[in-house]
Amino acid sequence: MANSWKNGDTAGQTGCLPRHIAIIMDGNGRWATQRGLPRTAGHKAGAETFRRIATHCKNRGVRYLTVYAFSTENWRRSADEVRVIMGLLKRYLLEAVDTMERDHIRLHFFGDLTPLSPELRALARETDEITEHLAADDFQANVCLNYGGRDEILRAVRQFAADCTAGTCRPEDLDEGRFSGYLDSRGIPDPELIIRPSGELRLSNFLLWQCAYSEFYFTDTLWPDFDEAELDRAIAEYQKRDRRFGGVKK
Numbered sequence: 534m535a536n537s538w539k540n541g542d543t544a545g546q547t548g549c550l551p552r553h554i555a556i557i558m559d560g561n562g563r564w565a566t567q568r569g570l571p572r573t574a575g576h577k578a579g580a581e582t583f584r585r586i587a588t589h590c591k592n593r594g595v596r597y598l599t600v601y602a603f604s605t606e607n608w609r610r611s612a613d614e615v616r617v618i619m620g621l622l623k624r625y626l627l628e629a630v631d632t633m634e635r636d637h638i639r640l641h642f643f644g645d646l647t648p649l650s651p652e653l654r655a656l657a658r659e660t661d662e663i664t665e666h667l668a669a670d671d672f673q674a675n676v677c678l679n680y681g682g683r684d685e686i687l688r689a690v691r692q693f694a695a696d697c698t699a700g701t702c703r704p705e706d707l708d709e710g711r712f713s714g715y716l717d718s719r720g721i722p723d724p725e726l727i728i729r730p731s732g733e734l735r736l737s738n739f740l741l742w743q744c745a746y747s748e749f750y751f752t753d754t755l756w757p758d759f760d761e762a763e764l765d766r767a768i769a770e771y772q773k774r775d776r777r778f779g780g781v782k783k
Contacts, residue, residue, distance in 0.1 A: 551725035553597040560731030560755030573617040578757035580621045589761045591672040605681035626656040639664040639673035643717035644680030682741030689715035726771045730756045
């Protein structure tokens with residue numbers, strides 16, 4: 534199957550490799566609980582899974598990988614769990630600063646980063662600066678942090694309204710293309726494939742605008758156990774689907 538994968542995706546064709554894969558990294562806490570471990574151990578295992586899957590996507594020729602790391606609702610979790618997640622993020626960002634240029638990996642964040650610590654925001658800015666110096670066609674990982682699909686849409690609407698008030702655009706100018714330019718994902722193609730591990734069958738406020746024509750793949754595998762073979766199965770399933778985008782197959 535791997536030899537048949539191609540870059541790009543065309544409406545109505547099967548066998549194409551998705552340019553953009555998005556993953557809801559779910560099941561860390563349950564993975565840990567099943568093993569009699571604290572939930573924080575699941576997040577540490579899940580972080581390692583993210584590294585492996587990102588590398589596998591890059592090696593396979595996927596252009597964009599977007600992962601749901603921390604939602605706007607996740608602040609409701611215990612202070613200890615949030616602290617561990619933010620600590621893992623810090624470690625990942627420090628590693629990214631050292632390796633992005635060497636590995637040709639661009640890194641971008643979706644979400645409102647203002648509630649994060651000054652140190653994390655500074656590291657995120659540093660990765661943005663490195664990304665600007667990398668080639669536009671290098672592999673890009675997008676990390677959704679303090680992100681919610683509804684929050685993203687509201688932030689975009691507020692910015693468009695502010696631009697209308699400032700006189701730089703008019704309400705009648707708004708169309709899908711212009712609105713997409715206000716989203717966190719501006720300049721990035723919508724995901725062709727969205728994967729949710731852990732057996733849950735919902736989006737959980739993830740990429741609500743961008744998923745309009747995404748294909749979905751659900752698996753009972755918990756995220757820390759999600760491996761390269763599972764990703765290959767998801768892509769193989771995607772390749773069987775007929776993407777007509779509302780049209781009729783000729």
